[in-house]
Every structure is written in C-alpha cells, then in structure tokens.
Amino acid sequence: MHAKGLEGIVVAETSISDVDGKKGELLYRGYDAGNLAQMQSFEEVAYLLLNGGLPNQSELEAFIFALKEKRTLPTEVQHLLRSLPKELMIMDVLRSCISSLNPKATWPPTKEEAIQLIALFPTIIASWIRHSAGKVPLEPDHSLNHVQNYLYMMSGNQPEAAHVSALTSYLILTMEHGMNASTFAARVVSSTESDLPSAICGALGTMKGPLHGGAPTGVLQLLSDVQSDTKSPEEIVREKLQRGEKLMGFGHRVYKTTDPRAIALRHVLKSTGGADQVLSNAVDIEQLITQLLAEYKPGRNLHVNVEYYAAAVMDAIAFKPDWFTPTFCVSRIVGWCTHVIEQSEDNRIFRPQQEYVGTRKN
Ligand SMILES: CC(C)(COP(=O)(O)OP(=O)(O)OC[C@H]1O[C@@H](n2cnc3c(N)ncnc32)[C@H](O)[C@@H]1OP(=O)(O)O)[C@@H](O)C(=O)NCCC(=O)NCCS
Missing domain, CATH: 1.10.230.10 (Cytochrome P450-Terp, domain 2)
Known part of the structure; x- marks a missing residue:
C-alpha cells in the first residue's frame, strides 16, 4: 500500500518548526509564531529561523546591513527582467530571475546565498510590477526596513504604518511551515547536491499551484x-x-x-x-x-x-490578487533556505519507492 500524497510519512528530522495539527499550534525554533508576529520584526524572525536563536542588538544590526546590501538587483538580472514577455506571471518572472542570479552557486548552500535571495525577492517582484505597468522600477530605499521598502518599491509612496504592521504580521506568520509541498520540493532538489537557486526554483514552481500558494x-x-x-x-x-x-x-x-x-x-x-x-x-x-x-x-x-x-x-492593504502568491514567497523564501541548509547538514538523497500496478507485456 502506498501513502497517497505521502500522508503521515516522516521524511526528515528538523529543529526549524513544529506544526501541531491537533492543538492548532505553530512554533518557530520553539517560539509561538503568533507571538513572534505581534512582537518581532521581519528581520528578527528571519534571523531566528536561519540561525536558531533570536539576535542580540549587534547581530541584528549586522543582519539588517547584510540584507540591505544585497537588495539591489544585479545589472544583468535587470536586463533579463526587461527582456521577459510582459504577459508572464510574476511567479515565472521570479523563477527566471533566480535561475540567472548566482552562476557560481554550488553545494552545500550558504547563509550568505540565503540572505541574497531573501533580500532580492521584494526587489524582483516590485521591479516587475512597475516594469510591466510601463513604469521605471524604483531603487530600494535603504532608510526603510525590509517590509517598508517592499511596500515603497511596489507603490512609489511612503508606506502607511497600518499597512506595514499588517504586512509584517502576515509575512512572519507565513515564513515557515514544516514539510509543506514547496519546502519538500526544495529539500528534494538540494538532496541531489544541487545548488540553492535550483532548489528555490523547484520550490517556486511548487508554490505556484492553486492547492498551495495559489x-x-x-x-x-x-x-x-x-x-x-x-x-x-x-x-x-x-x-x-x-x-x-x-x-x-x-x-x-x-x-x-x-x-x-x-x-x-x-x-x-x-x-x-x-x-x-x-x-x-x-x-x-x-x-x-x-x-x-x-x-x-x-x-x-x-x-x-x-x-x-x-x-x-x-x-x-490594496494588494492586487496577482501579487498575493509572490508576496507569500517574500516570506517563505526564509523557510525554504533554512530547510535547504538543514538538509545539507545531514544529507541523504531522497529516493522513495513505487508500486508497479501495470502488467508484463513480453
Ligand atoms: C489543503 C488541501 C490541498 C489538503 O489536501 P488533502 O490533505 O489532500 O485533503 P483531501 O483533498 O484529501 O481532502 C479530504 C476530503 O475533504 C474534501 N476537501 C478538502 N478541502 C476541501 C475544500 N477546501 N473544499 C471542499 N472540500 C474539501 C476533499 O474533497 C476530500 O473529500 P472526499 O473525502 O469526499 O474525497 C485541501 O484541503 C484543499 O485543496 N484546500 C483548498 C486549497 C487551499 O486552501 N490551499 C491552501 C492550503 S494552506
């Protein structure tokens, strides 16, 4: 008997999050995600997931600096973005840009590579939204935090505090969720010792489906x-x-x-x-x-x-429906990268079995 949809199958040990379906509880590195969403910033929770503990002041400052430093889209990716067909879905644009990002990426994945991806997702999405509407993409504003800057680059206006707070909570609450389909896809790709951008492209394709991030x-x-x-x-x-x-x-x-x-x-x-x-x-x-x-x-x-x-x-907060799934990725990229790094620390290639139900013909 096979487990359709792998229901009930445990495919990894993890210390990243605990999803308790009976109690209705979600913990990130031992902390209640709902409490984190009320008390912490996007940057603090991303740091927590990636590093295993909340940052002290100097660790947080260094992390914020590293994210800001990587926000600007490399010139060749800007060119690629401008050359893509305007009717592409934003998820496909993200996938294309991530593919072209880091030609030297190898295995095992690093936190520096993860920070680059986390930093760039908002820039790619906002640049595409403005470009496909015939507007010039905006440069990131380094006086703004991660969420404020995303809202700014999308609209061109200084973001309203209520919108920043709502979007921050949403992004924190969706940053990580155990062995969901896209995270599993990322871990499967990485288990072959393929690079982080390839794993993230697998996750993006999985996230796009209407039963998951769509x-x-x-x-x-x-x-x-x-x-x-x-x-x-x-x-x-x-x-x-x-x-x-x-x-x-x-x-x-x-x-x-x-x-x-x-x-x-x-x-x-x-x-x-x-x-x-x-x-x-x-x-x-x-x-x-x-x-x-x-x-x-x-x-x-x-x-x-x-x-x-x-x-x-x-x-x-006046986001359009076709921005919803890409915005989900602005947060889930943190969970994906964290899982791929965890997979690489104790890797064995994923290779499940099948049950042949056809007949022998010769
Ligand atoms: C999330 C989801 C994919 C889980 O799928 P799953 O664990 O494989 O569950 P199943 O599809 O086997 O559902 C079990 C039964 O409930 C039904 N069901 C599940 N979700 C349903 C929904 N949203 N609306 C109507 N019926 C639903 C199924 O049709 C199935 O009925 P059956 O026993 O008569 O065949 C599924 O609930 C779903 O498609 N929900 C809607 C999409 C969605 O909101 N996705 C975001 C998830 S965070």
Missing part, C-alpha cells in the same frame, strides 16, 4: 462569488459543494482544527483600518462555509486555513 487568489474569487444579488451566500456555497468544488482557504493536510495563522490574521485584519465591513463579511462567510463543509464532508475536519485571511489582509 490559494489566496482563489479566496477573493470565492468571496466575490458568494455575494450575488439573486441568490443567498448559503445557496451559492451549497451549489459549489454539490458540484464537488474545493473551496479555497479551507482544509489542511495537517491542521484538523482552525489554522492558528488564520486566527492571528483575523486579528491583523481588524488593525488594517477601514476594514470593518470586509472583516465582518469574511467572518460571516467563514462561519457559513465551516458549517456547510461539516454537513457535506462529515468527519473530514475542514476548517479555515491561513490563505483565507491572508487574502482578506492583502486586499485590505
């Missing part, structure tokens, strides 16, 4: 579908479930209770300002869908997941 875009569609003039939200959700549709933002392989990141982001949504109506709609629809999922899919324990409130938060 879900938040589908959540906005769901929220808009259920608000019709002719039918009630309940009728619409029932029709979707009768058609066998998967409702984006619900269900999780590990969490059999509400995803703790969704609970934290529900609070963040309150703090984005002017989002009262959005929040109350989102909460009402979450309750309706949870009840109907229990009715149509009894025993499956389907609850809201992080993507549902991630979509609502990003909508509230």
